[in-house]
Amino acid sequence: MKIEEIIINKTAEAIQTLYNTPIDSSSVQITKTKKEFEGNLTMVVFPFLKISKKSPDLTAQDIGQYLVQNIPKIDKYNVIKGFLNISVSNSYWISFLNNALTEKEYGTKPVNANTPPVLVEFSSPNTNKPLHLGHIRNNLLGWSVSEILKANGKNVVRVNLVNDRGIHICKSMLAWQKWGNNCTPESESKKGDKLVGEFYVLFDKENKKEIEQLKQSGFNDEEAQKKTSLLQEAQTMLKKWEEGDKDVLSLWERMNSWVYKGFDETYKKMGISFDRIYHESQTYKSGKNIVQKGIENNVITKKEDGSAWIDLTADGLDEKLLLRADGTSVYITQDIGTAVQRFSEYSPEKQIYVVGNEQNYHFQVLALVLSKLGYQWAKDIFHLSYGMVELPEGKMKSREGTVVDADDLMDEMTQSAREISKELGKLDDLSTEEAEKIIQTIAMGALKYFILKVDPKKNMLFDPKESIDFNGNTGPFIQYTYTRIQSVLRKAAETGIQLNENIRENISEIEKEKEIIQLLYEFPDVVMEAGKAYSPALIANYTYELAKTYNQLYHDFPILKEENSDIRNLRIGLSLLSGNVIKKAMELLGINVPEKM
């Protein structure tokens, strides 16, 4: 049993014995003791004052005394302004450390492959342009949350729903046909997604020109937007695509294949992969049938013009269109279809959608529509909504060219890592190959940590200058701490010091050590909390705290050179576990750790 539980139970017992009143154990509040006070765990006794009919200090004294007398693992307590600070014995902490060191995967639960899976959808790019900074946050979150859920024993399936059809890709296709001169990624020596993206931008540019012309010949803005020959051509192309026109389909396949190749490269560099990839072109029709059934069951109404609507006003939302007048499906129709398809395919415990908070309304509607259509699992749909990434200049706008490209960003990070490493001379005695690998690891660590340390729900500012900082609360700082630990452990092995020796449990005067052990002790709870909250940020902040504290120990105390062998073993033991926990925690963030840097 964890010490907190013991304290809670014994406190309930104490209050029963001392004041003859039963209490619910949930009213006992235990928190970590603040650094400036002596002790490890703190109990707030205010809730018990009505029962004890004594001052906060006296009540705390009563309980503190009882606990010390009745729990051997507690050796003292102190009371400050109604806060009961409890000191847990050194032997408790060291015995915990000894145990944790024997656990193979300390802090995580094994995945049970026989349980219903949890689907995590993320990335879900459009195939008309390359990935940018916004996608990076999405991908990193999706990946990390998947890892965190796995660490909580969930049977996770990573899903990517590629939006490979629609007017946007037709725009790129059309522009390529008109002005592409049959160019290919090979002929231009460009990544396929970049090339296709350029044609998307080109379409927009030419289309704008046409809009201007139309406006000059007397049309208002709205009319001009709809009337351009380019847009009409694109729409014709989309229609042909839906009809299965051979030429359109073959161009579509060709250009999409360029994009996929480009995406694969980006994903690979990012260290991201999926268990299952859906393509919208294959799922978009299934939603229509479901809507049709909804019309038959009078959940959905068909208007005179043929469009289908669902009335959500009773739930505080608006009316929502589900099929256009011409019978084609809209975005949500497709989402209804894929949700149903995925449910029938996996019978998941939960479907998690990692999608930006700009779509909060959409997912509110989606869950509501599904439940109105009678799908009980609609309640198991969870929109993991994350905030926008903004730049110092403001919002990213693809048309104004203020988008931060994913590949460029990763390359810049790598370049900075290379320069800084060189400047510090850190990798001088390694081969170029080894050095490059470490540089990559550091660069990606910096980027990933920078983004994941922020609470997913919040909007965040991405300052490129700050993101390449490798000091302070950053990924490389944590990676560096890990390499320091590994260096110590290597040296220990070299000098023939046993690593896995059982540590003697009654050692005194080990304040800093205890602080680290207590942090290590908290790791499983942090993993659990992060899973509940879908928040990699909790893992990130915890890991930083651990690394920082370890660095203090490393700086202030000798480890291998400690003469007292009991203390030396203790420091080595907690170095070992700190290293393991840091590595595991970083893994949960999708970040690798180098052995040297």
Place this chain on the structure above:
RNA sequence: GGUUCCGUAGCUCAGUUGGAUAGAGCAACAGCCUUCUAAGCUGUGGGUCAUGGGUUCGAGCCCCGUCGGAAUCACCA
């Protein structure tokens, strides 16, 4: 206009179901390498937690108002 979210140090962010004197990093300044990697450690300054009320023994956190910002309310995705 309706709905939702946000506002904490100059900047970027933490702050557990309401608990002690609100914490980190960056930036600034001052120190620490003959000792296991200085991508490190230590110290100094920096706050009306947007604002006004309320609930409570106790509020950055809960409730109401005000101000400021964002998203969304498409026969776009």
